[in-house]
Amino acid sequence: MVKSVELNPEKIRHKDIDDAKLQRLVEAALFIADKPLSVQLLKRDFLIEYRVSNLRIRDIINAIQADYKGRGVELNKVASGYRFQTPADLSEDLAHLYKEKAPKYSRAILETLALIAYKQPITRGEIEDIRGVAVSSQIIKTLTERNWIKTVGHKEVPGRPVLYASTQEFLDYFSLTSLDQLPALMPMEDFNH
Amino acid sequence: MVKSVELNPEKIRHKDIDDAKLQRLVEAALFIADKPLSVQLLKRDFLIEYRVSNLRIRDIINAIQADYKGRGVELNKVASGYRFQTPADLSEDLAHLYKEKAPKYSRAILETLALIAYKQPITRGEIEDIRGVAVSSQIIKTLTERNWIKTVGHKEVPGRPVLYASTQEFLDYFSLTSLDQLPALMPMEDFNH
Amino acid sequence: MSDPSAKAAIVTPQDSNPTKGVMLQQVLPFALLRGEAIAEKPQDLFIPPDALEIILEMFEGPLDLLLYLIRKQKFDILDLPIAPITTQYMTYVDLMKDIKLELAAEYLVMASILAEIKSRLLLPKQAVEEEEGDPRAELVRKLQEYEVIKNAAENIDQLPRIDRDSFIASVELAENFVPEIVNTQVDLAELVTALQGVIKRTQAYEHHHIQKESLSTRERMAKILATLKDADKAQPYYNFSDLFTIKEGKQGVVVTFLAVLELIKESLITCIQTQVYGEIRVSLPKS
Numbered sequence: 001m002v003k004s005v006e007l008n009p010e011k012i013r014h015k016d017i018d019d020a021k022l023q024r025l026v027e028a029a030l031f032i033a034d035k036p037l038s039v040q041l042l043k044r045d046f047l048i049e050y051r052v053s054n055l056r057i058r059d060i061i062n063a064i065q066a067d068y069k070g071r072g073v074e075l076n077k078v079a080s081g082y083r084f085q086t087p088a089d090l091s092e093d094l095a096h097l098y099k100e101k102a103p104k105y106s107r108a109i110l111e112t113l114a115l116i117a118y119k120q121p122i123t124r125g126e127i128e129d130i131r132g133v134a135v136s137s138q139i140i141k142t143l144t145e146r147n148w149i150k151t152v153g154h155k156e157v158p159g160r161p162v163l164y165a166s167t168q169e170f171l172d173y174f175s176l177t178s179l180d181q182l183p184a185l186m187p188m189e190d191f192n193h
Numbered sequence: 194m195v196k197s198v199e200l201n202p203e204k205i206r207h208k209d210i211d212d213a214k215l216q217r218l219v220e221a222a223l224f225i226a227d228k229p230l231s232v233q234l235l236k237r238d239f240l241i242e243y244r245v246s247n248l249r250i251r252d253i254i255n256a257i258q259a260d261y262k263g264r265g266v267e268l269n270k271v272a273s274g275y276r277f278q279t280p281a282d283l284s285e286d287l288a289h290l291y292k293e294k295a296p297k298y299s300r301a302i303l304e305t306l307a308l309i310a311y312k313q314p315i316t317r318g319e320i321e322d323i324r325g326v327a328v329s330s331q332i333i334k335t336l337t338e339r340n341w342i343k344t345v346g347h348k349e350v351p352g353r354p355v356l357y358a359s360t361q362e363f364l365d366y367f368s369l370t371s372l373d374q375l376p377a378l379m380p381m382e383d384f385n386h
Numbered sequence: 387m388s389d390p391s392a393k394a395a396i397v398t399p400q401d402s403n404p405t406k407g408v409m410l411q412q413v414l415p416f417a418l419l420r421g422e423a424i425a426e427k428p429q430d431l432f433i434p435p436d437a438l439e440i441i442l443e444m445f446e447g448p449l450d451l452l453l454y455l456i457r458k459q460k461f462d463i464l465d466l467p468i469a470p471i472t473t474q475y476m477t478y479v480d481l482m483k484d485i486k487l488e489l490a491a492e493y494l495v496m497a498s499i500l501a502e503i504k505s506r507l508l509l510p511k512q513a514v515e516e517e518e519g520d521p522r523a524e525l526v527r528k529l530q531e532y533e534v535i536k537n538a539a540e541n542i543d544q545l546p547r548i549d550r551d552s553f554i555a556s557v558e559l560a561e562n563f564v565p566e567i568v569n570t571q572v573d574l575a576e577l578v579t580a581l582q583g584v585i586k587r588t589q590a591y592e593h594h595h596i597q598k599e600s601l602s603t604r605e606r607m608a609k610i611l612a613t614l615k616d617a618d619k620a621q622p623y624y625n626f627s628d629l630f631t632i633k634e635g636k637q638g639v640v641v642t643f644l645a646v647l648e649l650i651k652e653s654l655i656t657c658i659q660t661q662v663y664g665e666i667r668v669s670l671p672k673s
């Protein structure tokens with residue numbers, strides 16, 4: 001039952017607590033708190049009835065930290081106190097739980113991708129010439145991270161711009177076995193010239 | 194940099210994982226999940242890249258349960274899976290901080306809930322018949338919003354009234370694994386006349 | 387009507403078990419009725435000495451009230467003394483009406499059921515039993531059934547609860563955690579639409595066609611460049627003949643050849659022949 005602990009002054013810091021119980025209580029508090037807990041907060045919110053020194057709480061926290069070394073969670077000190085966190089090396093495996101939808105691709109991205117697919121190998125400058133607007137680095141980055149485009153060399157013109165081409169993943173994604181399976185476009189300017 | 198982790202079919206269940214790493218991963222997953230995790234969910238959401246059997250996951254869970262015996266939190270099995278929660282003997286020390294979080298439920302709500310839990314599937318009319326009073330829509334709404342009851346069909350009688358049953362969340366909330374863990378009903382004496 | 391002194395003795399609504407009503411001493415009025423204190427307890431009536439309206443509001447309905455009366459006076463539920471129970475029940479119902487408590491219709495229905503059972507019990511015993519057995523049977527069954535549920539509800543209330551008896555542990559994710567990004571889905575048609583958009587904007591409707599051959603050539607161009615790029619580190623050139631795959635047949639050879647020509651034309655590769663009729667070395671242009 002929930003005790004409404006309108007703690008009267010006599011009940012504050014009057015009880016003794018052994019190390020084992022103190023460790024369990026601190027561990028539980030750290031796990032159920034929705035924010036990092038400092039020694040002061042632990043003492044005020046979870047241990048108000050007990051006679052414990054800050055030093056003892058700190059020792060207990062050290063003991064818990066040692067206990068959780070190399071496990072699935074670890075006790076870390078952050079600016080406002082201590083909190084349990086997953087270790088950094090598990091992040092990649094845990095990523096599967098939280099899925100975020102990437103934003104829909106803009107027209108600029110789709111046009112760039114289409115030009116690279118149909119006119120490869122092609123430089124950024126050539127894409128910009130055709131589209132009539134600058135191609136942002138973010139677009140190239142997005143398509144590169146998606147593994148849909150890659151660089152295949154440099155064009156031997158002043159500045160030696162990078163040449164882009166589509167990748168095998170690009171073909172796989174669209175279930176194509178080769179580029180000539182891309183839908184033929186009807187009236188089409190020859191962009192090369 | 195945001196890494197896009199696009200799982201292509203080849204990446205599913207292709208990696209081996211040793212027991213130590215598996216235990217760390219399952220432990221972390223259970224702590225960060227916002228609901229109890231079943232073996233199936235663990236496998237589907239967290240261990241998708243690994244080749245692991247249900248039996249092995251179950252063994253790992255048992256090992257974690259043993260590890261946490263007598264500590265500040267324990268790994269409990271509830272209806273929809275496993276979750277870490279504080280042991281009963283610490284509740285008094287922890288409760289005063291959270292007392293306002295636990296709502297109190299009226300007798301009308303508890304009796305309606307009891308009827309649905311013990312006599313499911315049951316119609317509103319049948320509940321009213323046993324309780325001898327009308328069941329307000331507010332009661333059904335409260336129980337539905339808490340995800341404790343759900344409709345499971347219609348009774349094939351005139352008016353086709355909705356049939357209610359209890360949910361896994363109901364069992365989870367009361368830390369039960371199945372309906373047969375509900376307290377036994379008091380025996381009814383025979384009216385022998 | 388409600389006297390503050392009576393209110394003081396009220397059982398709080400949270401303390402919802404009416405059986406907790408304590409029998410008070412005669413000093414206090416046992417109830418307030420029409421503003422008058424009733425100091426004496428009627429002979430065969432048990433009414434808790436606490437403020438009536440609050441107590442009455444606590445009943446979950448007629449069955450709950452009846453059960454309360456039965457249990458309080460230790461009546462045998464299986465041998466229900468209908469006459470006194472009816473009298474007491476009616477007193478309560480009258481009290482509820484008197485204090486203008488909103489009386490659920492169910493209470494009046496129950497009152498008529500009780501009256502009916504009572505009247506049937508007054509009939510010669512034999513006649514009744516031959517017809518349909520004990521007239522109390524149905525009521526007793528209902529009371530028992532309700533009591534089972536009332537008890538079950540009390541048990542559920544005692545079960546350990548999250549945030550009351552147990553708290554769920556949770557931990558934060560590591561700082562380097564990044565959620566899995568579900569990539570945007572793109573349709574091939576979107577790609578075509580995008581390209582057609584570009585074409586329209588260029589406003590150059592010279593009726594050129596992208597032909598399958600030229601696409602194949604451009605694909606091969608990209609492939610050759612990629613091959614040469616990989617080769618660049620280990621060996622600065624590729625033999626011209628190594629660019630061809632015999633298995634592709636005549637068409638493949640033609641495509642590769644066209645690709646090489648186009649690459650030379652666009653200065654994307656250089657070809658060097660070190661001796662007459664010797665192997666042609668193809669490489670990326672030196673910067």
